[in-house]
Amino acid sequence: KNRKLLSVDEYVDGILKGDITLLSKAVTLVESSKSAHQQLAQQIIQKCLPHSGNSVRIGITGVPGVGKSTFIEALGKYLTNKGEKLAVLAIDPSSERTKGSILGDKTRMEELASDRNAYIRPSPSAGSLGGVARKTRETIILCEAAGYNNIFIETVGVGQSETAVHSMTDFFLLLMLAGAGDELQGIKRGIMEMADLITINKADGSNIEKAEMAKVQYRNAIHLFPAKDSGWAANVVTCSAYKKTGIETIWEQIENYRKQTVDNGYFYQKRNEQATYWMYETIEEQLKRNFYDHPEIKTKLKMLENYVLTDQMSSFVAATELLNTYSKLK
């Protein structure tokens, strides 16, 4: 049970050599809630940081049934066949209300799972969206240091996770189906506005015509959206992940995006903003954790929450009392 931990340098050396076993062990530390593991993980991350960043980070979202796994496999194999290395991560917080089947199962990406150039890691399952997102972001850094210079972050396109994914990726790809209004697909307008590329999947067989029609409709729709800070004009394309058609065009879009935004400075500006965002996120998450995990606060919180629930105390007075208690404890 008491699995032996390695030294920081052993993990870091392994990661930099691309050792998939040591990478996985380090990611397990990132995902652990034990404080010793967390400290070790942070040291590993800091040492990997100078070797990270040389990548393109792609967020991929879409509701269940849109064919995300097949799509990721098709685009992933396209990359690995070109000799590229790819890591596939996911954000799937257990707290999300609407659940889709997401990546828990490597068998859904059989080809990629057995591909030496691909690293698939299911979403850390426990914790809040904020916690899961932070862990995923830290995992990105480790994967990049291990040489995976293409990072896919998968999420189910129905909840709050898209904002988290958007905060850690360079490019946001939204998978859609033809013949279903976006309302029916549960996609919020805000998510469509985030997309750098809308891809209509399952454009094969008798579905091709419908997909082409949908492409025109979505192109008209996205022209009405406000211009992006990136200067990039979002596009709509069709593909068949199953038949592996349209995949190259999609990759060209991503490459064009990268070229254009590196040239106009947006690519690294956005990464800087993301880094700052994550600094604030980490601070605020830890401030809360320190507070709520304090044994005396735990006890008092239960009591005062009960007062609030039974109308004996206002929310504000209860909060103030807890905060006063806390400031005296420290």
Add this chain to the structure above:
Amino acid sequence: KNRKLLSVDEYVDGILKGDITLLSKAVTLVESSKSAHQQLAQQIIQKCLPHSGNSVRIGITGVPGVGKSTFIEALGKYLTNKGEKLAVLAIDPSSERTKGSILGDKTRMEELASDRNAYIRPSPSAGSLGGVARKTRETIILCEAAGYNNIFIETVGVGQSETAVHSMTDFFLLLMLAGAGDELQGIKRGIMEMADLITINKADGSNIEKAEMAKVQYRNAIHLFPAKDSGWAANVVTCSAYKKTGIETIWEQIENYRKQTVDNGYFYQKRNEQATYWMYETIEEQLKRNFYDHPEIKTKLKMLENYVLTDQMSSFVAATELLNTYSKLK
């Protein structure tokens, strides 16, 4: 400049007598960022709390142009003509990206503004959504203690504010227009799902037929939404705020909702959940404020943020250093 403050009891007595001047002064304290004002405000709120709660709190949202002011005036006058008292508040955080013209201007509700039974208070303009929302919630308590047993909370239906409004109201009313798809009206699916009543406004003149058609369409659409915890089935109605038609039906819906949810226990269960939610919100907002307002943290934060922006330090290490500094300061 140094306006004289009254004692807690002077404010509270005035509020309980329904003195509109003292109520306004107390609300100004709630909205103030000065710590002396805040302390006074919290004492007033705690003393008003036992006299609050006997009300129905109604969130009203809709995009600019939907006729919110005219609607609030029509429904408000309907209530005051019945001898009811009404407070109209708003949430309009300045940080919101898309701004609509909201209630800044009492001249937009001329009749209500001069009505002795109505109290109109524009949104506190400064601060984050969280801060503005907390102040609005505290203002609700003061208004209720002053005898305003109908509370309207207005918001522009395009941003994050709806969630905040939803967290402090019993009933959520969404105003829509006929002949514009909900996508065009910028209404997110999530906001439609929140609605207890969708009201299609401007159902007058040549627009009546379109409004009736829209009613049928929206009724079909909302049948597909998941059932509400309240047990209440959301409805769609039409009205003309301008012609003052359909107003009584809307009020009946709200009354029916109240009866049904008081009977099934949801009404007070939701209020309890909201109270708990606000306790946590207040705690977390204050934890952050304590941190970011600390002079040494301010200085160090600037420095480390710069390191993060120039890739000299990871977000996580910068956050950890700041948190370590903070824990030593206290």
